[in-house]
Amino acid sequence: MSCLKLNNLACGYPQHGTKNSELLVVNQLNLTLNDGEIACLLGPSGCGKTTVLRAIAGFHGLNAGEIWLSDHKLADVNSAVPPERRRIGMVFQDYALFPHLSVKDNVTFGLHKLSKSEQNSICHEMLSLVKLEHLGDRFPHELSGGQQQRVALARALAAKPSLLLLDEPFSNLDVDLRRTLALEVRNILKQQNITAIMVTHDQEEAFAFADVIGVMNDGKLHQWDTPYNLYHQPNSRFVASFIGQGVFLSGRINKQHIETELGHVACDVSSSVSENIVSENTETHVDVLVRPDDIIHDQNSTVTGEVCGKIFAGTSTLYTLKLPSGTELLANFPSHLDYSLGQEIPLSANFQHLISYAKETA
Numbered sequence: 001m002s003c004l005k006l007n008n009l010a011c012g013y014p015q016h017g018t019k020n021s022e023l024l025v026v027n028q029l030n031l032t033l034n035d036g037e038i039a040c041l042l043g044p045s046g047c048g049k050t051t052v053l054r055a056i057a058g059f060h061g062l063n064a065g066e067i068w069l070s071d072h073k074l075a076d077v078n079s080a081v082p083p084e085r086r087r088i089g090m091v092f093q094d095y096a097l098f099p100h101l102s103v104k105d106n107v108t109f110g111l112h113k114l115s116k117s118e119q120n121s122i123c124h125e126m127l128s129l130v131k132l133e134h135l136g137d138r139f140p141h142e143l144s145g146g147q148q149q150r151v152a153l154a155r156a157l158a159a160k161p162s163l164l165l166l167d168e169p170f171s172n173l174d175v176d177l178r179r180t181l182a183l184e185v186r187n188i189l190k191q192q193n194i195t196a197i198m199v200t201h202d203q204e205e206a207f208a209f210a211d212v213i214g215v216m217n218d219g220k221l222h223q224w225d226t227p228y229n230l231y232h233q234p235n236s237r238f239v240a241s242f243i244g245q246g247v248f249l250s251g252r253i254n255k256q257h258i259e260t261e262l263g264h265v266a267c268d269v270s271s272s273v274s275e276n277i278v279s280e281n282t283e284t285h286v287d288v289l290v291r292p293d294d295i296i297h298d299q300n301s302t303v304t305g306e307v308c309g310k311i312f313a314g315t316s317t318l319y320t321l322k323l324p325s326g327t328e329l330l331a332n333f334p335s336h337l338d339y340s341l342g343q344e345i346p347l348s349a350n351f352q353h354l355i356s357y358a359k360e361t362a
């Protein structure tokens, strides 16, 4: 069952120097999040992620569209349920704990309508959920960043929200802690069947945390999909370039093949060229997306790439390989294959999913 629905959402900010005029920073945005699903909004800085989150929370009005939570309309252009009546919890980047209150008092802050014993029981349940039962009497300044964020999560969940919004919750933490806490929070949310949306800049964090990811650019939602599909079946050139690593290699469609510098690649022309494909009997120039895991070391190949960069990453090494045309590809090889800078490596491509787009004209 759908929990959150955004229909044709548009939001803006007043433009400097003009009265009654707003610049739209989110436009025609549609998405549906099912009960118990965890989503991320991902996109370049300034693309409108936080504005969407603020609109859902009720801190930002709508210029067009509707927001629905289960069967309740939360907002449209003319009306809005106030934030405190939306049953939406929030976790912020800077934890936003009350510094003068103990951990226990922070967690029970929104529960003043309940009896003391109900408050204590929920507080105990929430603190054990985030594994902080032993720190209930401490104050925020006596906790690490990761512990403070756990308290913020416990506080948000104590109010039994219908939806949880997380605004870059892990970005103040170091990289290792970010990854482990993202997974830990995901497990807690799944265990409690909480529907949630997180905003982040960090793709790996989004991949680890979310069931579904919305890739935004310039106020628009380009693709709302699983991490696997975003990587293997990006629906636009923007998503293909933004998600994961990859390089576009020039190609030319010839019947059921695309001719590239790495040889002929078999393809189903109708499904592989996603944008602006022209008729099959004209020569069509395309850009083929080559991911680092598409490139293989192939002793039988006559095409070689010169190693001009390498980044060792433990189990694998990411190489930059220059083809004779000068195009530089990225290739991920197991790290026991240790090539030197300047070495020529015979290469071929092994595409699991061929992604190509009509060639961009300069």
Ligand SMILES: Nc1ncnc2c1ncn2[C@@H]1O[C@H](COP(=O)(O)OP(=O)(O)OP(=O)(O)O)[C@@H](O)[C@H]1O
Residues within 6 Å of the ligand: 013, 014, 025, 043, 044, 045, 046, 047, 048, 049, 050, 051, 052, 201
């Ligand atoms: N109060 C404001 N007044 C005017 N413009 C604003 C205001 N807040 C944000 N904007 C603009 O709206 C656009 C979207 O901002 P938003 O904060 O939603 O982006 P974001 O994707 O969350 O960015 P980041 O990842 O950097 O936090 C940006 O161009 C920003 O400059």
